[in-house]
Amino acid sequence: GQNIDQPTEMTATEGAIVQINCTYQTSGFNGLFWYQQHAGEAPTFLSYNVLDGLEEKGRFSSFLSRSKGYSYLLLKELQMKDSASYLCAVNSGYSTLTFGKGTMLLVSP
Amino acid sequence: DGGITQSPKYLFRKEGQNVTLSCEQNLNHDAMYWYRQDPGQGLRLIYYSQIVNDFQKGDIAEGYSVSREKKESFPLTVTSAQKNPTAFYLCASRLDRGPEKLFFGSGTQLSVL
Numbered sequence: 001g002q003n004i005d006q007p008t009e010m011t012a013t014e015g016a017i018v019q020i021n022c023t024y025q026t027s028g029f030n031g032l033f034w035y036q037q038h039a040g041e042a043p044t045f046l047s048y049n050v051l052d053g054l055e056e057k058g059r060f061s062s063f064l065s066r067s068k069g070y071s072y073l074l075l076k077e078l079q080m081k082d083s084a085s086y087l088c089a090v091n092s093g094y095s096t097l098t099f100g101k102g103t104m105l106l107v108s109p
Numbered sequence: 110d111g112g113i114t115q116s117p118k119y120l121f122r123k124e125g126q127n128v129t130l131s132c133e134q135n136l137n138h139d140a141m142y143w144y145r146q147d148p149g150q151g152l153r154l155i156y157y158s159q160i161v162n163d164f165q166k167g168d169i170a171e172g173y174s175v176s177r178e179k180k181e182s183f184p185l186t187v188t189s190a191q192k193n194p195t196a197f198y199l200c201a202s203r204l205d206r207g208p209e210k211l212f213f214g215s216g217t218q219l220s221v222l
Contacts, residue, residue, distance in 0.1 A: 008149075033210060042199060042213035043152075087151060095140065095159060096167070097211060099151040 002026045004100035006088050011106045012078055020073045020103045022088035030091040034062050034073045037085045037102065046073065046086075075105075083107045111136045115200050115214035121222050122187065122194060130185045130217045132200035141183035142201040142211065145169060152199060158183055187219060195220050 003025045012018040024032070031050040035043035049055055049064035049071060061074040075082055085102040092098055113134040122128045134141065140159045144152040154167030158177040172191025177183055183202075187194045197218050201211040 004151075040197070040216070040218070042215050043211075044213075045210045048210060089152075095165075096142070096154055096157055099144075099153075101149070101151040 002090070002092055002098045004088055004090055004098060006086075006100040006103045008101070009104045009106070011108065014078055014080060014107055014109050016078050017074065017076050018078060018105065020075070020086050020088075020105065022071045022073070022100060024069050024071070024088070024090050024100075026069075026090050026092035026098065028092045029066060030093070032062075032064055032071050033089040033091070033097065034060075034071075035087040035089065037087060039085075043087055078107050080107055080109070113200060113202055113212055113214035115198075115217050117217060118215070120217055120219045122219060123222050125189045127186055127188050128219070130187070130198055130200075130219070132183045132185065132214055133181055134183075134200075134202045134212075134214075135181060136202060136204075136212060137180070138202035138204050138212070139180070140203050141177070142203075143167075143173075143175065143183070143185045144199045144201065146197040146199060146216075155185065155198075 005023045034046040037043040047062035054063045059076045064071045085104050087102045088100040089097040116131045142157040143155040146152050153169050155173050156175040158164035174186045199216050200214040203209040203211050
């Protein structure tokens with residue numbers, strides 16, 4: 001089966017750094033995605049990792065360790081608008097993505 | 110502008126009624142998907158289609174039906190057999206199989222009267 005785990009909720013302060021972890025156990029692996037979703041809106045793509053290591057994109061970075069079944073999303077210089085749900089998704093087969101339940105991030109002033 | 114359009118934004122269903130959610134994309138994507146999202150939950154796959162006139166069941170297909178008569182369109186019907194249809198429904202598409210990212214529509218919130 002497929003199992004993707006993320007913390008349910010995290011809180012952080014504006015200007016700080018936060019790391020959102022994701023662990024996965026899937027029957028196959030063909031890449032891992034991170035999406036951001038504001039309440040009642042569509043998820044938007046943040047990052048993609050298929051090889052081990054760190055991918056940096058502005059204030060957002062994502063890390064992958066395939067041997068550990070582990071990824072994290074790092075958000076720097078937090079802003080109020082970063083308050084959202086962050087979804088980890090694994091491409092375990094070749095056609096579909098399996099999503100975790102998402103991590104709700106609350107950024108306070 | 111290219112994108113995915115879902116309609117309506119809000120939909121109400123009466124007991125025993127079938128309702129259809131629309132999804133249209135002008136991105137020339139091959140694959141299209143329907144996901145269901147419940148409060149505090151992740152996205153669960155209902156149906157997907159990789160090519161016109163072909164589609165596959167996802168993890169929670171019972172009580173739903175789809176068609177893919179045109180590349181641009183992938184409507185989802187929520188039938189009366191779906192006993193708990195209240196949820197946020199998201200349509201998505203991507204260029205082809207493999208590492209291509211999903212593009213999402215803005216969603217339809219379905220509620221039962």
